[in-house]
Amino acid sequence: xxxxxxxxxxxxxxxxxxxxxxxxxxxxxxxxxxxxxxxxxxxxxxxxxxxxxxxxxxxxxxxxxxxxxxxxxxxxxxxxxxxxxxxxxxxxxxxxxxxxxxxxxxxxxxxxxxxxxxxxxxxxxxxxxxxxxxxxxxxxxxxxxxxxxxxxxxxxxxxxxxxxxxxxxxxxxxxxxxxxxxxxxxxxxxxxxxxxxxxxxxx
Numbered sequence: 001x002x003x004x005x006x007x008x009x010x011x012x013x014x015x016x017x018x019x020x021x022x023x024x025x026x027x028x029x030x031x032x033x034x035x036x037x038x039x040x041x042x043x044x045x046x047x048x049x050x051x052x053x054x055x056x057x058x059x060x061x062x063x064x065x066x067x068x069x070x071x072x073x074x075x076x077x078x079x080x081x082x083x084x085x086x087x088x089x090x091x092x093x094x095x096x097x098x099x100x101x102x103x104x105x106x107x108x109x110x111x112x113x114x115x116x117x118x119x120x121x122x123x124x125x126x127x128x129x130x131x132x133x134x135x136x137x138x139x140x141x142x143x144x145x146x147x148x149x150x151x152x153x154x155x156x157x158x159x160x161x162x163x164x165x166x167x168x169x170x171x172x173x174x175x176x177x178x179x180x181x182x183x184x185x186x187x188x189x190x191x192x193x194x195x196x197x198x199x200x201x202x203x
Contacts, residue, residue, distance in 0.1 A: 008069060008111060008149050032177045033190075034058040040135065040194065043101025046094075048124055049108030053081040063104075064094050066124075098129040106137035110150045114158070122166055131199040134168055138191045140175070140183025159193040168195035 037058045047056050050065025053076030065083035067073050076083035089095055103124055109117040121134070128134065138154040139147075152158075156173055163170055171194040175183065183189040 029188075030054070030058070036176055036192070037104075040102075040133075042104065042133065042135065044099075045102045045104050046100040046124060046127055047104045047106070048120070049105060049111075050076060050081075050083055051107075052076050053079050053083055055104060055106055056081045056083065063100070063102075064089070064092075095127065097126050098132075100128050100132065102133045102135060103128045104135045104137075106135070107139065109136065109154045109159075109162075110138050110144060110152055113152055114162075117152070117154070118162060118165060121162065125166060125197070128197055130197055130201040132197050133171070134163070134166075134195045134197070136162070136191075136193045136195070139187070140180075140189040140191060142183060142185055143187040143189065146187045154191070156191055156193065159191060163193070163195045167198065167201075169198060170194075171196050 037055060038060075042059065043062070045056075045059055045063030047059075047063050047065040050056055050067045050072075051069070052072045053065055056063055056065045056076065057079065061081055063082070065073075065076055065081060066086055066089045067076070067083060068086055070085055073083045073085055084092060094100075103121070105121060108120070112120065121136075125134070136159050138144075138159065139150070140155070141153075144150050144153050159173070160170060173194070174192045176190050176192050178186055178189050
């Protein structure tokens with residue numbers, strides 16, 4: 001059996017994303033992350049790299065998910081969520097300027113080289129209304145090391161550089177759910193950066 005990283009577009013990777021041990025469901029370990037997303041009041045959200053739909057579910061399904069893994073998209077749809085492959089999204093009525101209040105990119109950028117990460121966000125930025133928000137979430141050190149499909153560490157410095165390159169206005173940045181130092185030991189600590197499109201951006 002191969003010990004290499006999973007292909008992020010494979011059915012095996014979709015099963016990996018969808019798997020949640022019973023004890024995690026019992027303890028509702030997602031509760032803090034669900035609360036953190038909901039408190040941001042994101043409005044109608046484009047969830048880029050939605051996987052099997054965890055964050056879409058956290059948002060009460062108030063958005064559209066896009067993911068290049070068709071198996072993950074199928075799982076999200078089976079959960080009653082609106083999820084599309086990139087080609088499906090491009091052909092949908094949602095792919096129009098200013099359609100969304102927020103672009104959410106959670107646990108995606110670390111899977112890409114910096115130029116590809118910049119291009120991905122830039123490609124979808126126009127779907128966010130002027131004055132709308134961009135929320136970027138990436139793992140801290142322990143979480144980054146825990147997944148062999150991660151290729152580039154993306155901390156606050158990298159996130160801020162990405163936003164500067166896209167002419168986004170930084171609104172807030174947080175280490176969640178624990179202080180920044182915990183990221184070296186706790187695999188589920190996240191960098192969370194919220195930025196905003198300028199109100200005078202072209203639609």
